[in-house]
Amino acid sequence: MTPFDYHRPETLAEAFRIAGEIPGARYVAGGTDVLVRIRSGRERPNALISLGRIDTLARLELGSVTRIGARATIGQVLDHPELTSAYPLLAQAARPFGSTQVRNLATVGGNLCNASPAADMAPVLLALDARVEIEGPQGTREVPLDAFFKGPGQTDLAPREVLTTIVLEPPGPDARSCFLRKSRVGMDIALTSVAAHLQLADDRLTRVRIAAGAVAPCPLRLRAVEDLLEGRTVEPGLLDEAARLAASEIAPITDIRASANYRRRLTRTLVRRAVAAACEESR
């Protein structure tokens, strides 16, 4: 591993100052992505700036809105009964995430900032209409998660900015949801994943959100599918149409894990099953 310096600021202001003084420094939260890349030589930062001592980043609050600190670990999300009962999608994505050891280190913010197309928290947070709060030397701003991902490994973050908080609206009175993820074996990243979140009242679907992972350069919302389902009553013909439409909205690639064609077929199946399962889920 190429040696690097290591900084442990206790406030965001200090983190911004260090980031300004050391071009080439990188932030690190759980390190489960960054350290693996450094070890493989794909990344050679001269310094890491740890977010581990900035305690304001680790808050988890449920209220009129829910605020998940970027440095909350996947394990902390899973161990938070109020959070997972309000948003079962979070638990469904967190449970198969890596291993116990990885979940105790990996952070929600790191998962989003790393911007892997296959990041597991991305589809569920997209389906929950999450917004992210970003703080930088110039101040604070908020963006919809949907506008945060720019490409594989690329986000809306400016060089010294830090993602501080993930903000969620209350789930809604008639909320139903389902996250489905297909991987080859345990501990493998998703071949394809689909998250559905919607309101179901009087047999009608409203506020439909469908998001998919590992099928395009970024995790993405399937807006045509959402529009198709909005206001409708679920029946098999509609699900078939949704599945077909989903396959046309994505741009999967072939890699060592699966072919583009397989990912497309998987997306069709997972969209159909996720919407059906969400509707059947009893709350």
Place this chain on the structure above:
Amino acid sequence: MSRECTLDVNGSLTTLQVAPSARLIDVLRDNLGLTGTKEGCGNGECGSCTVLLEGRPVNACLLIALEVEGRAITTIEGLLGPGGKLSPVQQAFVEAGGIQCGFCTPGMIMSATALLEANPAPTDAEIRDALVGNLCRCTGYTQIIESVRAAAVRLGTGDRPEAPR
């Protein structure tokens, strides 16, 4: 370029000079002589480097030593009782044959110890789930699962009958 760092390992504090990029596994093995913790993959995948950080299992190959300064770390050596007596989980692995070459064993035992602390009577599925991040190339896992089950009994908490083989 090195930095002073005080680590809290197995209940004792040690102040030492570490390179800023030194990982916890490097410091445990090379500076503190605690070679029970093994490095397999170095990438978070095999779990042979598992230690407990404030009671929770983590990969020591994915932690920078300076990051965990002052936080309680437990390694396999820290499980021994007075006079070097094996912990109930360690003893169960010996008796149930959960060890062959032994390379994965310290990591397995750390994960199993944390599991039984949180869930004193796990089902086999829960045991397997807790050990997803620990790979073994020798045993085929069956005897490891049996060891954890036996450890639960040993700890006086497992009251389930043996699952059929």
